[in-house]
Amino acid sequence: MRARDTRGEAFVAGAFIISIVAALGLAVVYIAGGQTQLEGVFLFLALGGIGVGLVAWAKRFMPAGEETEERGRLESTEEEVAAFTADFEAGERLLGRRSLLVKLAVGAFGALGLALLFPVRSLGPRPGRGLKTTAYAQGPIRVVTEDGRFVRPAELAEGGLATVWPEGHRASAEAPTLLLRVDERELDLPDDKMEGTVDGIVAYSKLCTHTGCPVGLYQQAEKLLLCPCHQSTFDVLDGARPVFGPAARPLPQLPLGVDDEGYLIATGDFDGPVGGGFWDRER
């Protein structure tokens, strides 16, 4: 028994000593310039030494779980409830005698609450048409690559793909556009959409119609665009129709043209709102 006690105490003491040494080590590591892994390990030992010491101490030398306590009753006695009710109702009667004041006070609280809701309106603008239009809407506008260059149709080889923005809006989160060059004969678009292509170059919004992730993966052989977020897949040749995954609508198409200097331009906005859907998208 005695020997066991001594060993138990030595264990707890050892844990605390490890903690002290590790804490000093932690300080030394910090002073020496810091090192993430060592900091983590020393902090582990310093905290863990105290933790193990305390728990072992409790388990070996403190009264174990045989104490008993009565739960007592949670709910109040009927007398207590009755006494409370009597007191409360006495106050209520006092208030009720001035019923006009009660009504006005309630009205005042309500009015104030309502008035205080208005500043919430300052948090953001009315959603309006912003969700339905992009910077392309301002009319014929050149497209630019990420490093700011204009694009000539010939620069995009067949099977090629480029991400472009409307000129002057390269940071725009709503306007990234995919230029894809495919074999013109394979493109299966209605005539009016066909007009928006240039020599087999077709432009689609890069934002997935599911939750707006950039549709960044292109399976060139199958002419499929794949969204890495939720794996929606769009058929480039068929107007970016969704063929797999949770997206329900095609990627909006951007009508393309060529200006006098031979650069690719957008002749108008996308043929629908870009990104994920919303309640009045079609309104």
Add this chain to the structure above:
Amino acid sequence: MTARRRRPHRPRTPLTRSTARWLDNRLGAAGFARKALDKVFPDHWSFYLGEIALWSFVVLLLTGVYLTMFFEASTQEVVYRGSYEALRGVEMSKAYESALDLSFEVRAGLVMRQIHHWAALVFVAATTVHLARVFFTGAFRRPRELNWMVGVTLLILAIVEGFAGYSLVDDQLSGTGLRIAYNIAISIPVAGTWLASLFFGGEFPGDQTINRLFVIHILLLPAVIATVIGVHLAILVRQKHTQFPGPGRREDNVVGERVWPTFAAKGLGMFFLTGAVLSLLGGVFQINPIWLYGPYRPADVSSASQPDWYMGWLDGALRLMPNWEIRAWGFEIPNPFFPGVLLPGITFTLLFLWPFLEARFTKDREPHHLLDRPRDRPLRTALGVSTMTFYTVLFFAGASDVLAITFDLSVNRVFLILRVLLFGLPPLSGWLAFRLCKELQVWDRPGASEEATVPGVRAPTSGEEVRREIAPEDEREEPASAGVPRR
């Protein structure tokens, strides 16, 4: 000689005693404090799960305050000039730059950030496992329905707080997550675009977003969570902890160890142990290496973009949902609404209501302070297991692209398999859990012989056992309610 020179002996009271006396003279706290010291807590390993969550939250506060000293919630564009070579000269937001700086330039900054991130993962994990413990042992029954709901509220708050936290950094991964969150927000019928505009301060990404998330993450939600934890614990103290049945343990008593000194030592020890494990994780196991993701560019995304684990089930639901939408009269309910808003809405509503649903189903509205062993409530256990299976499949669906690469399958095939599993596994796992409970019940019975555990041999051995098997629910009523104090 020397004795005469000494001043008359006055026993000196230690400083702690005199401080306690000083306080008691002003507050009269001795009676209350003694009650607190003598309070009895039942002891069981599973009762420490909630404590791990609590201590993780404390670690989150401590490391979080430190990080706040260095983080700048600003979308202002800057050019990186720090010590991480690969990003030098890259344009980025001040928020991302300051997150890099506190990782690379601030001594002990990286270990703090990684402990913080690990603590967040463990906080939600411990909360979830604690919730499962409370569910499977029936600790949510009267009078604890209230605290169950407070606990579910904490789980929701913890998830939102975690998401707000890792979205602050403005790296490629967090920006992608925020964009998805924005699109889920605008998918809400009628009010969605308004809610999104008010929250983001306009259209995504909006220059207000990071700042608002910051206020929410470091001020609003921590204060709310701390308060709700306080309420959770206050109710726990008031109602006294549940206990497992055992010798001397009745509905009307609490058997365990007193706060002073045993429970206090173990509880404090738990804090240090939780901190120790989180420190080891934060020091040695890299988490959220933001420098590899690069700054957020709205037109970029990396494949294998997975959120933190507690968002995985939502991401999986977004993936597995068929591409259905509702469109009529020019209005629409877009696809993300169903997995992104409706599913969590139903999930948490059912969680909130569970104590009342079960009470209605079992007609058991008596107070319970003795816990169930999961095996003794096979139906509840089966339901819990099957529900957890459902969300686990969704969690794995959140990594469908990774699964496709790992197992060299097409994404289409992975989706098909996951959809089958989503609806096939829950009934199967529930049935297995139910059978297992039944077998364990037989195992438990005094004098259960070896062959009694073999299905088919058991039935003919005694009619009594067969009866038990058919109606265990009714049978449990009697011993459970026998000790309940009645007015």
